[in-house]
Amino acid sequence: MSEPIYRADVLVCAGTSCESSGARSVLAALTEELAKTGLDQEVRIIETGCRGFCSMGPVMIIYPEGVFYCQVKADDVPEIVEETLLKGRIVQRLVFTETESQMTVPYYEDIPFYQKQQRVTLHNCGVIDPTNIDEYIARGGYEALGKALGEMSPQQVIDEVKTSGLRGRGGAGFLTGLKWEFTAKAAGNPKYVVCNADEGDPGAFMDRSLIEGDPHTLLEGMAICGYAVGASDGYVYCRAEYPLAIKHLKIAIEQAEAYGLLGDNVFGTDFSFHVHIKEGAGAFVCGEETALLASIEGRRGEPRPRPPFPAVSGLWAKPTNLNNVKSYANVPQIILRGAEWFSKIGAERSPGTAIFALTGKVLHTGLIEVPMGITLREIIYDIGGGVEGGKKFKAVQTGGPLGGCLPEEQLDLKVDFDSLRQAGAVMGSGGMIVVDEDTCMVEFSKYFLTFATAESCGKCVPCRMGGRRMLELLTKITEGKGTLEDIDEIDSIAAGMAAGSLCSLGQLTPGPILSTLRYFRDEFVAHVTEGRCPAKQCTALVQYYVNPETCKGCGICARNCPVNVIEGGRRQIHIINQDGCIKCGTCLEVCPFDSILKVSGETVEVPTELIPIGTWAK
């Protein structure tokens, strides 16, 4: 029998996020149901990479209609097959519903989450089957490599990338084309092309999604770079914690070599390019370029002073071009569509798009790609759907644990490499965490500092000692024992770390604290001078009281208190013994009359002995 002719494709996201929310069982149910209904010869299932809309996962798109279903469970599959695939009707309850208007949005292209996005780097993610090179080729894949090899000289390739204005997507924003030129011009042989896929920031997953969903784009970009700088070997340094990304990358390399699009004599020319995968063991510092190179060589992952930069002396002391996943992934389209096309996207000095992992207290979390120059407000409110639960926005942290926090006043800031840096944050890896009014900014910066301190490799003193010392000071402040001098000392240590650390891990570790001090200094001051935590989050600075005016004497709080420090009999005003209270907040949760007060920095007058309800007078 001949190949089946398919009239519909069902694209099921099988990225790590959707997989963990149950995409596997959906796929199994779908396969079974299609076989049962005899539709398996006309409807095809495709496992794709990430669509970005992770909060709504597992997601599914049915083509040609473009129907988008969210949070699909295996139990929903029979209905989808019967209604949509057989009868062409939309299953309304699985369609995305806009929170504000309660309107249902059945078609992928109409969903607000996607409307302000511009998918350039991720244009294949979620659209093609990442384990099938033919689908990549059908979308124009490897044409850029063919064009570069056949019609352009290495210098022309470099010039094209330079003219496009592409800046390094690893976060620092150095001109990619210029970096390539340095490596191309450096003396020494052989040369290497290395890809940094050691995405270690908590909450960042754009590199992972890109490799999982469209591995060939990365390989093609690296091969073009290899041709431009004169390298015939490339290394992808990818975290071992990304098994699916590594699996897809391996399949992709195999398939590309079978077609002669990688390996020896690419496109039948003299150019050969072999890609190797090096699995990292998960040390955060290995995302730093010199530490990463040391790790590939089999040495301990520690940074070394620069210069010499890797372009001059990198892997095995040979000229090495090192870029982030997203930088390479942008290259094929620049070669194919031209530098001018690319330079017109986004902001003037930061052309192209930016990919963010939007997380935290925002309604729609996920992976988004937006043109540079979009405002934070558009990202958080139009794409992210605003702050969860109608709470008030407080801050957005960009650039991961080494980034910075920006307050509400900065929401209209246009996002690009330079504007973020000016405001005290960084583009960094592209993490974006939104926090609401219930977050204590001191505690929040302490969280990032704890991460960065634990990941310090310990080689240089400013990073090793500075981080630990700042952490001690911050802990002191959150415990209500801080002084104003402590805040000054943090300022001074931060400046020392930024100036004196060996690599950007140490240099940027103070970032979250410095930006928080810049925009939320009053919160720090409230902690040390008033013993008050404005967000009521620092355990040492909050107290719980029974409101004597509204207590009904039901005893629910007393029965649920895990340390038995609430006194009171039936119809008596209950009293929390402050000395023994562990501030777990259980009473607040269980009180049916909202009669538990949570305060910070203020005292509440309560009875000193047990009295009947309704008899309380100050």
Next chain:
Amino acid sequence: MPKVKSLDELRKLRDQVKDDISTRIETGTTIIVGMGTCGIAAGARETMHAIMQELESRQINAHVRTVGCIGMCSREPLVDIEQAGKPRVTYGNVYPDMVPRLIEEHLKNGHVVDEWVVGRKTTDDIGL
């Protein structure tokens, strides 16, 4: 697997494999088959299979979509042909043996098969 030796060969390969993702690519033509219970009972699935076979053998790029019942159950199987910039034409009682002529006349030659038509919709009618 043969090695790709030049950009031309890659482009040839691209054209071959393009059909693999044809449903995900824009085409100017959509054929819509009524697939409510009435349509299925009247043989709409056989008609749809015939349409897919015919499109494949003639190498025509078109999306085949299914829709629910539009109420004209007596004329099922109903088949609509929608082409960019032209009115959407609805054909009634379309059985597999009628499909080759329908595709030949409507899609290849650009003539509507008037005797089978039950209705036409311009883009204005559907509020676009």
